[in-house]
Amino acid sequence: MSVLTKAAWKVLEVLCPDRPYLSLLFKTRLGYAMDWKNPRSFNQKLQWMKLYDRNPLYSKYADKVEVRDFVAQTLGERYLIPSLGVFDRAGDIDWEKLPDRFVLKCNHGAKYNVICRDKSALDIPAVSAELDRWLKTPFWRARREYHYRAIRPRILCEQYMEDEETGGLNDYKVFMIGGEPRMIQVDLDRFGEHRRNLYDRDWNLLDAEISFPKGDDVPRPAVLDEMLSCAKKLAEGFREVRVDFYVINGRLYFGEMTFFSGAGFSRYKPRSFEFELGEKLELPGAGKK
DSSP states (O other), X not given: OOOSOHHHHHHHHHHSOHHHHHHXXXXXXXXXXXXXXXXXXXXXXXXXXXXXXXXXXXXXHHSTTXXXXXHHHHTOGGXXXXXXXXXXXXXXXXXXXXXXXXXXXXXXXXXXXXXXXXGGGOOHHHHHHHHHHHHHSOGXXXXXXXXXXXXOOOEEEEEOOOOTTTSSOOEEEEEEXXXXXXXXXXXXXXXXXXXXXXXXXXXXXXXXXXXXXXXXXXXXXXXXXXXXXHHHHHHTTOSEEEEEEEEETTEEEEEEEESSGGGGOOOEEXXXXXXXXXXXXXXXXXXXX
């Protein structure tokens, strides 16, 4: 655990240069040192990429609004969850026109979500204030995810989706490394007793964890082959990207594209698995910085 206070971290976040800041944060969160000259683990290589692989397409496709055009052109519009509108600020939302259930997302970061299952119970002033606060937050800065910095903050409103059989929504996260699907992460009960399972491309449950303990085994989705094919198309040309999907009523839907999964701070068990993943990620130029 870090001896630094939350206030001290906030000062470092604003004033500390990228490399020493990330080195300190890496050691504090993961318990071992960052190696900039010879990164070997998956997390180490993601840190290296954040500083030295500034591909402008990362910003375009991490943008939850802009990526929709790319998905429509690459896969087809049928894979998109229907949009109910895009807004520059909460004051632009016509709440009366929204259905009883919907989802609001800020496009320039993670976990900026409002899931509304009953509009009549929604505290609209409080939600509006929260959305506007998120829009003003420099999400990129805390973990130096510079690709988010170039995104113009907006609010995306999507249709509320729910699987009729389960009444929930499992999301499937395909880790694309070197153009190939290396692992599928399935998050279960995210708003309750969060569990996380990891599978290989043949849907064998892996004896490994990322930040959360394993849950009950999940049946192989009928659309797995389609999911992996779509992930490969979207990830073409990228060294590393996580492509997220939902399976709703037997049909595949795109979720988002995430570069540098977990911002390079996910906790892998066993740690050897983190280094195994790292071996699959090639970094041209690493060792010269």
